[in-house]
Amino acid sequence: MKKILNLILLVLASLSAMPQAPRAVPPVSPQVNADNSAIFRFVAPNAKEVFLTGEFLKEKQAMAKDAAGIWTITVPNIKPDIYPYAFVVDGIQVADPNNTRIFANERFKFSLVDVKGSTPLVHAVKNVPHGKVTYRLYKSASLNTTRQLLVYTPPGFDANAAKKYPVLYLIHGGSDTQETWTKVGQANLIADNLIAEKKAVPMIIVMPYANTRPAPMAKFNDEVVNDIIPFIQANYPVLTDQPHRAIAGFSVGGGQTMEVGISNPDKFAYVSAYAPYPETAEFREIFADWKPDAAKLNKQYKLFSFSVGTEDFLYESTKKNMEMFKEKGVKFESLIVPGGHTWMNCKLYLATTLPKLFK
Amino acid sequence: MKKILNLILLVLASLSAMPQAPRAVPPVSPQVNADNSAIFRFVAPNAKEVFLTGEFLKEKQAMAKDAAGIWTITVPNIKPDIYPYAFVVDGIQVADPNNTRIFANERFKFSLVDVKGSTPLVHAVKNVPHGKVTYRLYKSASLNTTRQLLVYTPPGFDANAAKKYPVLYLIHGGSDTQETWTKVGQANLIADNLIAEKKAVPMIIVMPYANTRPAPMAKFNDEVVNDIIPFIQANYPVLTDQPHRAIAGFSVGGGQTMEVGISNPDKFAYVSAYAPYPETAEFREIFADWKPDAAKLNKQYKLFSFSVGTEDFLYESTKKNMEMFKEKGVKFESLIVPGGHTWMNCKLYLATTLPKLFK
Incomplete structure (x- = not known):
């Protein structure tokens, strides 16, 4: 039968x-x-x-x-x-x-x-232990709604073990969604592979939905600080001190990363902007009267970095951003590679950032 | 600034x-x-x-x-x-x-x-505790590949607590994916809402990817029994006896549900087919020489059920299926409602099944 x-x-x-x-x-x-x-x-x-x-x-x-x-x-x-x-x-x-x-x-x-090519790339499904990606609903008081975020937990993660994990907050581009970093950026597989090779330390990666239209993008900083970080700290065994918290993001999410990271150096030790918006002339204007205590900032940040492709339509503005930070004495790293404003480059940027975090 | x-x-x-x-x-x-x-x-x-x-x-x-x-x-x-x-x-x-x-x-x-209408429906995001949906990669020995499945864990789930959970295996329709039950069927929200109202008991819901093309669909039974159930039992605190295992599915997944459920009455106490394929004439032919020990089956199954809409293109064949089971003395429940071969109906079928499970 x-x-x-x-x-x-x-x-x-x-x-x-x-x-x-x-x-x-x-x-x-x-x-x-x-x-x-x-x-x-x-x-x-x-x-x-x-x-x-x-x-x-x-x-x-x-x-x-x-x-x-x-x-x-x-x-x-x-x-x-x-x-x-x-x-x-x-x-x-x-x-x-x-x-x-x-x-x-x-x-x-x-x-x-x-x-795929003949040699598995850093974002491929390889024969290594795999972490999990969990879709969570949480209440946002800042935005007065219930929203979804994704949480990557590394292989071997045990919610009840004594071990606590550092956290990377990873922000998508404008008009992307909370799924873009996993479904397009393969962030979970990149982390799996780098952790398996011991190039990256086991960490939790939080991928929120960062579009706050029709409310101002301004709200995203409140959302991260007042809603997302507390939600993660209440629900996951994470290290809550500044040296164990990072933020990275692409495009508009790179601008949000800079906003959140620069506004909260007491909370983030690692700030990585990938082909970040906003556009430079205005950004320089904003920062014209910004007089950071560069020496203090340089101590607070373990990593402040820019990544961009030479064919990216934000390449010139990113270069100008970097010049501005240089003038102000704020140290940063940069990764300048071929390629445009693409998620092929995003995968490379993330794979370059992860080994630098929490070491 | x-x-x-x-x-x-x-x-x-x-x-x-x-x-x-x-x-x-x-x-x-x-x-x-x-x-x-x-x-x-x-x-x-x-x-x-x-x-x-x-x-x-x-x-x-x-x-x-x-x-x-x-x-x-x-x-x-x-x-x-x-x-x-x-x-x-x-x-x-x-x-x-x-x-x-x-x-x-x-x-x-x-x-x-x-x-949405003015009154929140059973699949709406309501102000209740929310479970999680976790995307897992697992190795399938049956299919010799790495596949993804989704796991719903209910509100308050604790992987390390003494409490163990019953499991529903929930199968999508042909050409759907492992995400269809959550992204279209809102299965996680339906479960959240029914659990909050105490109409359903807290359970784990496993949503595999059920298309086994180009390998035969036949393989799906092996996949469930030899790969998916062991993976879940190795990774989640679940009850492993027959009374705490259910399977339900829609369309081709309803046919798979019948195949897996009927082939393994020692493993599944609850079998619910939603507008199931295969087409009836052939199904009847297959079952012509099937002489089940109906009395035994009727004891083994706590629930054997069919759900279908009167405008469903599988309505007539589902009715004939039910007649055949009736002739053979196999007891079943049925839910006949208006509507076609749709995911609007699927949500209703699931919301009707969940309160019947594990009680």
Whole structure:
């Protein structure tokens, strides 16, 4: 009986749970090949033109339609990494309907393609002990709502053991979500791998939802200090002193990281901004009358750092930020690498930061 | 300094982290109003026709374009619930790019609209203690890979306390993912609310990824018995006897639930199939030579149940399944309600099952 039942289940494996969903067997897309080429396919018999756009391309590429109405393109020789991409169908940008992996974001809808390459990258699922990512609801008094945040606990984490952990607060970019650092940035896997290699110490990583629209972004500092940190300290075995607390973030989240970190040097020993906003001229103006006790700050911060790519549209402004801090005598580290304002770079920035924390 | 920095951050709040993303302020969509109407908006100045399709509609509705190229439709008087919807743009179905909530599925890309109504529904975020949802990676020997599953632990869960919990294994529909029961089915919130009302007992809910393509679905039984249950028992304080183990699932996952439950009555006391596949004629054929010891089975199962909607395309086949079990003397409960093969109904089925478990 069981075998036949299994056979029926096999036949039905492609059955969708929704009646409106197409029942035809969909094409494989993306299909990543051993030579690091990838084939992208999109079914649109009536479309006039379909392009592929993706962060592994300099510019969007026209796809070709076959007799069955499937548009296809093969992209050769992609540098191993995880990239956002989408199709532009008669001017409308759509995610790949045959790809489960979606770029977690509030606005644009990109899919993700994982070109693994022959050597596992720092963000790959490797044969190492894995931490957990827990989705928590918490009450925010600052924002008067219930919000979600994600908590990475490292392999071997035991909520009741005597051991207490340092904490990194990790902030997404503007219009990203609390899931972007794990689903796009692979933060949990990067931590798993670096901890397994003993390059990073076991730590807890807290990934809040940082968009406070329509309330001002200003509220995010209150949210971190008055709601998120107390929630984590009430619910996890964490070290609560300044040397064991870090903050890092990307883009608007890099600006938030600077705001929170600079406003609270008594609370954060590590502050890492990845291609941070805000734009520099205004930032310099703000800081024109800022007269930090640089010597004190330099003692308080174990790490104050900037990471940016030379093709990032915030490269010039980040350089100017760094000059300003230099003029004021605030020490910092910098990581200047190729690449743009991308999550490929974010993964690199995080993998570079984690080994510097809590040592 | 901080105020001005905050102001800049506010202005930049809509800045996207990706350079390719549109920078114009996007329209609000969906906009759910207090009278349970909802407005849907989609920017497509060059599209010829745009329709709204959604499970709150009998059929897709044409949207109207304004001078700015924004297509709009207002749908009045929607019965409070969470519904999948999408836009059909010149024949191409796309999710709503301005809505973060995506239907977790491997194939179709729908967005979700939450019409809350004036009285919080059983799946709403209420002012009650919240459990956690944890994303775990585990090694599957059956499938020779590392997979992800989600684990709901109830409010007050303590991994190290003497208390041990019963476990519900909850299976998604074909082409859904391990996230569909939480992101679409709100399983964690339904459990939170029913536990707070003392209608359900605190339990652990395990939501695996049940698609085993390209390997046969047959493997899912091995996966549950040989990999998932042992992983959970090794990592969580759970009761390991038959009376404290349940399985439930929807659609193809309902078929898997029947397969796993019927193959292992020594392991599962509760088996609940929601609009289950497989299709009945073949199912009856399989079961034609199945001569269960009905008296024994009826003692083993504390609950064997079917739930289905009268508009479900599997309604007739589910009725025939039930007749077959009746003929064989296997007792079951049934829940027959209005509605189709939808996740609106799934939420109802789960909310009806949870109070029956482990009592």
